[in-house]
Amino acid sequence: MKVLCDREKLREGLAIVNNVVPARSPKPILENVRVIVNDSSLQLIGTDLEVSVRYSIDDVKVGDPGVTVIPARVALDFIRDLTSETVTIDTNDNVCTITGGADSCELVTMDADEYPVTPTFEDKDTLTLQGGTFTRLVGQTAFAAAREAGRYAMHGVLITVQDDNLQMVATDGRRLALSSTPVQDVPADIPPAIVPTKGLQMFCRVIEDPLSNIKIKFGTNQIGMKTKHAEIFARLIDGDYPRYSEVIPTECKNSVEANTQMIERKLRLVANVTGDEARAVRLQITPGQMEFFGHSVGRGEAHAMMEIDYKGEGSDIAFNPDYVLDGMKNAERETVRLEFNDKTSPGKFSLGENYIYIVMPITVDV
Amino acid sequence: MKTAALHTLHVDMDAFYASVEVRDNPDLAGKPVCVGGPAAGRGVISAASYEARTFGVHSAMPTSVAQRLCPNLVILPPDFERYTEASRQIMSVFQSYTPLVEPLSLDEAFLDVAGCERLHGDAIKIGRAIKRDILRETALVASVGIAPSKFLAKLASDLDKPDGFRVIQPDEVRAVIDPLPVSKIFGVGERTAKRLAAMGIATVGDLASRSHEEVVKEFGASGAWIHDLAHGKDARRVNPRREEKSHGCERTFAEDVNDQDELRVYLLQFSEEVAFGLRGKGLRGRTVTLKVRYPDFKTVTRTKSLSAATNLGPRIYSVARELLERVRPGPMRLVGIQVSNLEDVRVPTQTTLFGELDSAGDDERAEWQAATKKLERATAGIDKLRRKFGKGAVVSGSLLGRPVPRGRDQ
Numbered sequence: 001m002k003v004l005c006d007r008e009k010l011r012e013g014l015a016i017v018n019n020v021v022p023a024r025s026p027k028p029i030l031e032n033v034r035v036i037v038n039d040s041s042l043q044l045i046g047t048d049l050e051v052s053v054r055y056s057i058d059d060v061k062v063g064d065p066g067v068t069v070i071p072a073r074v075a076l077d078f079i080r081d082l083t084s085e086t087v088t089i090d091t092n093d094n095v096c097t098i099t100g101g102a103d104s105c106e107l108v109t110m111d112a113d114e115y116p117v118t119p120t121f122e123d124k125d126t127l128t129l130q131g132g133t134f135t136r137l138v139g140q141t142a143f144a145a146a147r148e149a150g151r152y153a154m155h156g157v158l159i160t161v162q163d164d165n166l167q168m169v170a171t172d173g174r175r176l177a178l179s180s181t182p183v184q185d186v187p188a189d190i191p192p193a194i195v196p197t198k199g200l201q202m203f204c205r206v207i208e209d210p211l212s213n214i215k216i217k218f219g220t221n222q223i224g225m226k227t228k229h230a231e232i233f234a235r236l237i238d239g240d241y242p243r244y245s246e247v248i249p250t251e252c253k254n255s256v257e258a259n260t261q262m263i264e265r266k267l268r269l270v271a272n273v274t275g276d277e278a279r280a281v282r283l284q285i286t287p288g289q290m291e292f293f294g295h296s297v298g299r300g301e302a303h304a305m306m307e308i309d310y311k312g313e314g315s316d317i318a319f320n321p322d323y324v325l326d327g328m329k330n331a332e333r334e335t336v337r338l339e340f341n342d343k344t345s346p347g348k349f350s351l352g353e354n355y356i357y358i359v360m361p362i363t364v365d366v
Numbered sequence: 367m368k369t370a371a372l373h374t375l376h377v378d379m380d381a382f383y384a385s386v387e388v389r390d391n392p393d394l395a396g397k398p399v400c401v402g403g404p405a406a407g408r409g410v411i412s413a414a415s416y417e418a419r420t421f422g423v424h425s426a427m428p429t430s431v432a433q434r435l436c437p438n439l440v441i442l443p444p445d446f447e448r449y450t451e452a453s454r455q456i457m458s459v460f461q462s463y464t465p466l467v468e469p470l471s472l473d474e475a476f477l478d479v480a481g482c483e484r485l486h487g488d489a490i491k492i493g494r495a496i497k498r499d500i501l502r503e504t505a506l507v508a509s510v511g512i513a514p515s516k517f518l519a520k521l522a523s524d525l526d527k528p529d530g531f532r533v534i535q536p537d538e539v540r541a542v543i544d545p546l547p548v549s550k551i552f553g554v555g556e557r558t559a560k561r562l563a564a565m566g567i568a569t570v571g572d573l574a575s576r577s578h579e580e581v582v583k584e585f586g587a588s589g590a591w592i593h594d595l596a597h598g599k600d601a602r603r604v605n606p607r608r609e610e611k612s613h614g615c616e617r618t619f620a621e622d623v624n625d626q627d628e629l630r631v632y633l634l635q636f637s638e639e640v641a642f643g644l645r646g647k648g649l650r651g652r653t654v655t656l657k658v659r660y661p662d663f664k665t666v667t668r669t670k671s672l673s674a675a676t677n678l679g680p681r682i683y684s685v686a687r688e689l690l691e692r693v694r695p696g697p698m699r700l701v702g703i704q705v706s707n708l709e710d711v712r713v714p715t716q717t718t719l720f721g722e723l724d725s726a727g728d729d730e731r732a733e734w735q736a737a738t739k740k741l742e743r744a745t746a747g748i749d750k751l752r753r754k755f756g757k758g759a760v761v762s763g764s765l766l767g768r769p770v771p772r773g774r775d776q
Contacts, residue, residue: 173718247719280714320716344717360717 001066001091003037005057007079007100010042010087013055014076016206016230017046020053021072033072034115035089037065042089045118046072051199052118053206054231063090069110070096078105121224121231125187126217127161131227132210133181137168138200140179140330140355145197146172153239156194159223161186169244170197175323176244176358177330190218194241199223199234206230248358249348252339254315256285258308260336260351264328266304270294271321273302280362282318283338287311294321317343318362324349327357372489372535373480374604376511376519377496379456379473380528383413386452387442389505398423399440405430407620412444416528447756449473452504459499463492468604476516478604490533497531514539515600517552524550539598544571551595553588561585570596610649614657615639616702622661624697630687635765636703637683642757644677644705645749648712651675651705654682656689659700668692675709678741 017033025031025048034045039062044055068091075098079087084100091097096107138157146154151173158169167180203225207214217224224233270281275296284291290308295301317340328336332352340347340361349357379385383401388394398418403409409429421436433439453472460467463486466478479492486492493510500508509530511522518534521543526532534542543550548570549559565584567573573581573596581589594600615636623629633656644650652675659665668689676682686703748760761768 171719173720174716176719242720244719318714346719358719360719362714362716364712364714 001035001037001068002063002088003042003060003090004063004086004088005042005060007082007084007087009057009059011076011079013042013044013057013229014072014079016055017044017053018072018076019202019205020048020051021046022048023073029069029110029114030116031072032069032110032115033075034112034118035068035070037062037067037089039065045115047116047118049116049235050196051202051232051234053202053233054118054120055206056229066091067112068096069112069115070107074107119222119224119233121215121217121226121233123215123226126215126226127166127183127186127190128213128215129166129181129183130210131207131212131214134214134216135204135207135210137166137179137181138204140352141168141170141177142197142200143170143326143330144172144175144177144357145170151239151242153194153237153241156196156237157200158192158194158241158244160192161190161218169241171242171244171358173242174320174360175327176247177327177355178244178248178357179352179355181354187218191220192241193218193223194237194239195223195234196237199232202232202234206232247346248356249339249341249346252348253341254285254312255337255339256290256308256310257335257337258290258306260328260331260334262306263336264325266292266306267321267324267328270302270304271325273299274321275299279320279322280318281321281324282316284314284316285310285312286314315340315342317347318364319347319359320362323359327351327359330355371480372512372514372533373478374513374516374519375477375479375489375493375496376513376516376523377456377460377475377477377493377500378509378511378520378523378527379500380507380509381413381415381419382452382473382506383444383449384415384418385506386448387445388415390448394440397440398436398438399442400432401442401444402429402432403443404441404620405433408618409620452506455504456500456506456508459496459503462499463496466604466606468606476519476604493531493533515598516602516604517595517600518543518598520552521546521550540571540574543596543598544569544574546570548573548592548596551592553592553595558585558588558592610647610708612655612704612706612708613640613643613647613649613651614655614702614704615643616657616700616704618659618700619698622697622699623701626690626695629690629698629701631764631768632701633686633690633703634679634683634762635768636701637686638679638762638765640703640705641677641679641682641745642749642752644708645745648710649708650677650711651708653705653707654685654689655704655706656686656693657700657702657704658690658693658698660694661697661699663699665700666693671707674715675707677711678738678745680741681738 021033022030030048036043042057042060046053078098082100082103088099089096091109094109096109098105142157145157154171154173160167164183164186165180166183169178206227215226222233222235267281270292271294273296274280274294282293284293287310288307290306292304327349330351332355337350338347343361344363347359347361351357384399387401388399396417398415398421400411400414400418400423402411411423411425411427411429411432413425414423418436418439423432423436423439429441449472457469460475460477464477464479464482468476479489482492489512493512497508497510500506507529509523509527511519511532513519513522513534514536518539522532522534523530546569548554548562548567551570578593581593653669653671655667655669657667670685670689682705751759
């Protein structure tokens with residue numbers, strides 16, 4: 001195998017692949033990148049058996065097509081630190097030589113047949129949407145997915161496609177984010193998919209141009225995504241996703257609209273004085289104003305006030321300010337709406353046309 | 367270091383349980399009396415009157431041994447309700463002099479009277495008044511120790527027992543503690559005392575004369591601690607809100623119990639008891655530990671943590687039951703449960719969207735949540751009845767006819 005390609009493009013490809021390649025694995029071959037050279041392009045493949053990525057680089061000069069498997073991290077580091085415009089990859093027996101100008105290294109290769117088989121994207125029955133839309137939906141939801149604790153199914157984002165609508169939901173059991181977007185030319189019978197957060201982040205990482213389209217392929221146990229240069233597959237999380245629609249309040253007694261930035265500012269201000277372990281900011285709503293109150297046993301207490309357009313009865317509810325701020329960061333509108341029934345039931349933040357964020361309150365037994 | 371002023375009191379009742387019994391039954395006066403479990407039931411002595419002590423009877427001694435030492439020994443079953451009542455009176459005497467009361471048990475507490483001088487006089491005057499008030503209110507005798515630190519105050523109350531009143535002035539600390547055996551130091555048990563003896567250290571004075579480094583080298587961090595105490599250095603303050611780390615209840619059975627159903631009934635009983643105790647203190651716990659001792663004295667524990675802290679008996683019991691499944695079945699000499707990882711019920715709680723069961727379906731979750739709410743309400747009502755009519759007023763059906771457990775069993 002012999003190929004010549006642009007150094008910067010190769011570096012970028014290797015960097016993407018290295019996001020998936022495990023630094024240390026019980027299967028050492030997974031610490032490698034599979035390099036395939038065919039008649040006109042070079043492909044880099046990496047996988048941790050949960051997520052796999054195939055990255056293609058065009059505009060290469062192929063001397064000899066072939067396949068090799070080389071240490072992913074070392075290859076990236078070496079190529080990053082080269083100074084030449086172009087790089088040549090040349091394999092001979094068990095050695096892969098990488099040359100840039102007058103500099104070179106020889107890497108030990110592994111048996112290409114040992115490398116696990118990774119899926120290839122097929123263009124049939126796929127869903128097409130703009131890359132930027134996809135990235136936005138992930139950004140608006142994935143942060144709310146469970147990380148360490150909680151049910152395994154909540155460690156991913158639930159993606160459903162129904163009635164020409166693509167929807168993403170994530171929850172860790174304490175808050176829940178739901179965002180959706182209209183889509184067209186939807187293939188029939190797309191099953192709901194729980195996609196690991198890591199896979200989604202990889203998807204977003206390879207979207208270079210937010211305005212160009214990407215393709216998504218829904219399978220029974222994996223989901224695939226294709227951009228101009230990359231194909232990513234993620235294994236779906238097998239499990240029952242919580243029945244989230246039942247916990248989204250439909251009718252609420254209290255409804256407040258307020259300026260997004262102002263809420264963010266006041267929350268952050270008051271949160272400075274709340275404790276570390278039990279962070280809570282109480283929102284007290286009375287006609288015309290919303291008061292923020294936070295306190296901690298060791299530090300003291302803080303008050304903040306903002307004017308709101310509200311005519312209903314007085315009420316109050318307390319939230320973990322970090323949770324609320326997580327949502328506010330992604331708000332699409334200048335004004336957001338908060339709705340809730342009482343201080344023990346969920347607070348519903350409407351942060352965009354098709355974006356809602358549910359936060360469970362913090363309660364105090366007396 | 368700030369010169370330590372004389373403001374720490376240690377008050378300790380003399381042979382508390384036994385004294386309460388003698389007080390309530392004057393016929394027993396002058397006789398060797400003790401409170402404990404029956405010898406036939408492998409009971410141990412929990413308190414012995416001074417008359418009994420002259421025979422060598424002491425607490426924690428198996429009742430059978432005590433009976434051999436003192437054939438005329440009067441052995442009474444414990445009546446914790448009366449002891450608790452007396453304890454309450456004693457504690458309120460303390461509270462009338464200073465808010466800084468750190469109870470160590472039912473009949474023992476540290477008091478800090480710094481700043482009470484203008485109201486009640488100096489520490490010595492307060493000590494005398496407390497001793498007098500306790501006698502007047504409860505007809506029981508207390509020993510009082512007054513010193514510049516907790517360690518010395520406790521030492522002082524012990525030096526002069528029974529009916530003691532001992533002051534250790536800052537300038538006489540050395541003279542008082544130097545001749546005492548090292549075992550008087552809090553933290554020096556049998557084994558440490560032996561190791562110290564091997565180093566040629568028998569008295570507190572011997573220990574104090576050694577260098578700090580030498581003792582630390584031999585005993586590590588605990589060496590630093592006992593060396594400081596030997597020098598009368600004890601920076602611990604009287605802490606009225608000593609945080610409790612756990613609540614537990616255990617019992618050594620009169621006869622080994624093998625029947626799983628019976629073991630479960632005990633666990634239910636202990637769970638209810640521990641939960642009641644937690645609620646009384648405004649606490650709830652997240653971690654449940656089951657302790658089991660087999661006839662060969664092999665002791666095992668199993669622990670499980672809940673996703674949300676609880677102080678409800680049935681919730682604790684269901685975990686205890688699950689843990690019982692995880693230990694080797696067979697005759698058991700002792701079982702007990704403990705709830706730890708405690709928090710104040712007033713700590714704000716993050717509510718959840720889908721309930722607390724991690725593995726169950728959504729319907730089950732909703733049901734569980736509703737059941738917990740209901741249980742909370744019912745428990746609050748039951749607690750009211752129990753406080754008014756006694757702990758046995760309301761019990762679960764399976765516990766009917768069983769005696770109310772009494773803290774740590776004999």
